[in-house]
Amino acid sequence: MNLAYYPGCALHGSSNDYEQSLRACLETLDVQLKEIDDWICCGATAAHSLNQKLAVALPARNLALAENKGFREMLAPCPMCSMQLLKARKALADDAALRRSVSEIVELEIRGETQVLNLIQLFEAIGLDRLKAAVKAPLASMCAACYYGCLLTRPPEVVEFDDFEQPRSMEKILEALGGKTVDWNFRTECCGAGMTMASEQTVLELSHKILTNAAAHGANCLVVACPMCHVNLDMKQPNIERHYGVKHAMPIYYLSDVVGLALGFKPEALGINRHFVGKA
Amino acid sequence: MAAGMDLGPSRLIRLLQLGQTEKALRAQGMWQCVSCQTCSTRCPKSVDCAGVMDALRQLSVERGTDTPEQQRTVLFQKAFLRNIRRNGRLNELELIADFKISTFVHGRSLSFLLKDATLAPELMKRKKFHLVGEKARDRAVLARIFARCMDDSIL
Numbered sequence: 549m550n551l552a553y554y555p556g557c558a559l560h561g562s563s564n565d566y567e568q569s570l571r572a573c574l575e576t577l578d579v580q581l582k583e584i585d586d587w588i589c590c591g592a593t594a595a596h597s598l599n600q601k602l603a604v605a606l607p608a609r610n611l612a613l614a615e616n617k618g619f620r621e622m623l624a625p626c627p628m629c630s631m632q633l634l635k636a637r638k639a640l641a642d643d644a645a646l647r648r649s650v651s652e653i654v655e656l657e658i659r660g661e662t663q664v665l666n667l668i669q670l671f672e673a674i675g676l677d678r679l680k681a682a683v684k685a686p687l688a689s690m691c692a693a694c695y696y697g698c699l700l701t702r703p704p705e706v707v708e709f710d711d712f713e714q715p716r717s718m719e720k721i722l723e724a725l726g727g728k729t730v731d732w733n734f735r736t737e738c739c740g741a742g743m744t745m746a747s748e749q750t751v752l753e754l755s756h757k758i759l760t761n762a763a764a765h766g767a768n769c770l771v772v773a774c775p776m777c778h779v780n781l782d783m784k785q786p787n788i789e790r791h792y793g794v795k796h797a798m799p800i801y802y803l804s805d806v807v808g809l810a811l812g813f814k815p816e817a818l819g820i821n822r823h824f825v826g827k828a
Numbered sequence: 829m830a831a832g833m834d835l836g837p838s839r840l841i842r843l844l845q846l847g848q849t850e851k852a853l854r855a856q857g858m859w860q861c862v863s864c865q866t867c868s869t870r871c872p873k874s875v876d877c878a879g880v881m882d883a884l885r886q887l888s889v890e891r892g893t894d895t896p897e898q899q900r901t902v903l904f905q906k907a908f909l910r911n912i913r914r915n916g917r918l919n920e921l922e923l924i925a926d927f928k929i930s931t932f933v934h935g936r937s938l939s940f941l942l943k944d945a946t947l948a949p950e951l952m953k954r955k956k957f958h959l960v961g962e963k964a965r966d967r968a969v970l971a972r973i974f975a976r977c978m979d980d981s982i983l
Contacts, residue, residue, distance in 0.1 A: 557917050557918035557920075558918075560917065560962050561918060561920045561956075561958065561961070562920055562951060562956040562957060563956075564955070564956060565954075565956065586916075586964055586965050586966055587917075587964070588912070588916045588917060588964050588970060589912045589916065589917050589918050591909075591912065592908070593863055593905070593908075594904075594905040594906075594908035594909050594912075595909065595912075596863070596882050597863070597882060597885045597886070597905050598885065598886060598889055598905050598906070598909060598978075598982065599886065599909075599977055599978045599982075600882070600883075600886065601976075601977035601978065602909070602973075602974065602977040602978060603882075605973055605976075605977055606912070606973070609969075609973070652976075653973055653976045653977065654969075654973055655969055655972070655973075697864075698862075698863075698864035698865055698866070699864075699865070702864070702865035702866070702868075702869050703865045703868055703869055703876075703878070704869060712869055736866075737864075738829060738862050738864035738866070740862055741862045741863065741864065742862070742863075743862055743901075745904055745924070745927060745944075746900045746901045746903075746904035746905075746927075747860075747900065747901060748943075750832070750860070750862065753832075754829070754862075783947075822954040822955060822956060823954075824950070824954075
């Protein structure tokens with residue numbers, strides 16, 4: 549399998565442990581990632597909060613860069629990026645006049661045809677049977693709370709992925725790897741997203757509820773597929789513990805960490821040793 | 829998330845229906861909103877409440893009606909976009925420096941300026957922090973895209 553790769557800023561910044569583990573997994577599973585040449589930021593929350601045109605133009609340029617190289621599919625492992633790319637793609641597909649004006653703004657002809665996949669969808673495309681066959685170290689001791697957060701499943705008419713209230717796609721992957729999952733209540737609640745810097749209290753409160761609920765349902769770790777969720781639940785966990793006077797000590801894994809562990813990689817090869825919360 | 833807002837999505841929408849735009853623009857709700865899309869997804873009338881939040885934020889910034897309580901979020905979003913316009917890709921170190929300086933200029937809070945300073949060595953130890961960030965090659969096109977989308981004075 550050969551597909552375009554849009555890492556986004558987080559995976560080339562402080563969430564480079566996410567890129568490390570997904571590259572390790574995909575190499576083993578014969579997926580070749582071709583990074584989009586000279587990609588730019590999708591604009592994230594700042595763009596859609598402050599300027600609607602920019603919120604379409606920035607992702608549109610990246611779609612055009614991939615299209616013009618002939619890629620039909622692109623992996624965007626950050627749900628913020630993939631949602632912004634899909635939102636722009638949908639707006640462009642529905643409106644010829646917008647396509648023309650955005651093409652002029654971004655100085656590239658854009659059709660909006662490249663399909664955008666999140667990491668869960670890529671593992672689904674590889675196939676659960678293939679994953680199962682590649683398992684070298686079943687996740688026997690893992691009892692995971694799969695956490696989807698906001699943008700993997702919302703807005704549903706944009707991302708068109710899984711059930712937006714009761715998603716199960718990550719659980720299916722975990723179970724194929726020999727792990728157990730728990731039923732819990734906060735799978736699609738928000739962790740505070742991009743408020744980490746501007747309003748830390750929002751993040752502490754929302755993330756504390758998520759960690760508390762996961763533990764109450766018997767989880768011994770959380771599995772995420774989003775760099776922002778990881779920052780808020782892992783990097784901010786010491787602050788949450790200090791603020792609420794509790795000890796969570798809840799390891800937070802990227803989906804590619806747990807796939808990598810099952811494929812037989814050592815934690816250090818996946819960047820798990822670079823997380824803030826150590827192995828429980 | 830709506831529980832923590834002074835005016836949540838349904839109240840803001842009601843104010844707008846009643847034509848009380850100014851009152852809606854003075855609320856904190858849209859700046860407390862984390863854009864999680866829950867309200868839009870669950871609205872029984874399919875109102876895109878999160879889209880309305882975006883529109884309120886954009887109007888508020890364009891009209892300059894953002895109140896001091898809203899400042900931190902607004903300053904963060906502006907610093908973020910300035911960073912993208914300059915580099916094409918987010919440079920986290922530059923963003924933090926720009927955001928901290930602009931909040932200090934506005935609020936003179938030394939404790940907020942120094943908050944999280946201890947995080948930098950922790951991130952460096954984990955090789956998650958880069959002193960020299962990545963940049964897109966064609967940064968001139970970024971400046972042109974921004975100029976075509978928004979008024980320079982907003983950032």
